[in-house]
Amino acid sequence: MYYFEARSTAESISRIPVLFKIEGLGEAKAELVRFLSPRTVDLIVRKLPLEGRASLHQNEVFFEVVLSIGEEKAKNISDKGMIAYWPMGGALCVFLDKVRPYSAINPVGRITENLSVFSQVKSGTKIRVERV
Numbered sequence: 472m473y474y475f476e477a478r479s480t481a482e483s484i485s486r487i488p489v490l491f492k493i494e495g496l497g498e499a500k501a502e503l504v505r506f507l508s509p510r511t512v513d514l515i516v517r518k519l520p521l522e523g524r525a526s527l528h529q530n531e532v533f534f535e536v537v538l539s540i541g542e543e544k545a546k547n548i549s550d551k552g553m554i555a556y557w558p559m560g561g562a563l564c565v566f567l568d569k570v571r572p573y574s575a576i577n578p579v580g581r582i583t584e585n586l587s588v589f590s591q592v593k594s595g596t597k598i599r600v601e602r603v
Contacts, residue, residue, distance in 0.1 A: 487516055487602065489580070491565070493525075493588055494597035500584035501554060501600075508543040508577040511556050515579060520601040521563065525592050530568040532589045534598050535561055545575035554580040563600070565589050 487503040505512045515521070515538065523534030531549070541558050549555060549566035555576035557564050564572070565582060567589055582589075592598070 487512070487580075489519070489600055490603050491582070491588075492599040492601070493592060494599075496591050496596070497585065497588045499582050499586060499588050500603075501580055501582045503554070503580040508556070508579050511538070511540055511543050511577045512579050514538050514540055515556065515563070516602070520599055522597065522599045523563075525594060525596040525598050526562070527592070527594050528573070530570050531564050531566050531572065532592050532598075533557065533560070533562040533564040536563045537561070540577075542575050543577045546578055547571065547575055549576065549578075550581075552582040552586050553578055554582065 485505045489501050489503055491499040491501055503512050503515060521536050523536060525532050525534050549570045549572060551568050553566045555564045555578045557576050559574040564576060
């Protein structure tokens with residue numbers, strides 16, 4: 472029993488549930504995963520809730536966030552449902568498909584439910600990310 476309790480605590484520390492609220496369209500559940508980019512995830516968690524206006528590029532929805540951090544465990548390709556911080560653009564991104572972004576991204580998590588809501592987002596739509 473002790474092992475199970477310790478494991479549950481460890482999982483809750485490394486995976487942080489969040490909710491994306493998309494104005495007029497709905498919500499998507501997600502999780503931030505510390506081991507993907509620990510410093511970036513910690514900074515995002517401290518800044519929650521985050522809010523911005525959507526921009527669109529290829530199969531990607533992103534919005535500007537004020538974080539002072541560079542590349543960390545950066546990738547040059549995304550996966551479907553990936554959440555990443557884009558240091559060059561100062562933006563939080565959600566990828567609707569496998570995409571090669573404009574420049575390196577720090578993966579920070581993934582959408583766990585309702586990724587399809589992002590395919591309806593238009594440029595300028597208000598997006599809010601908050602801890603669950």
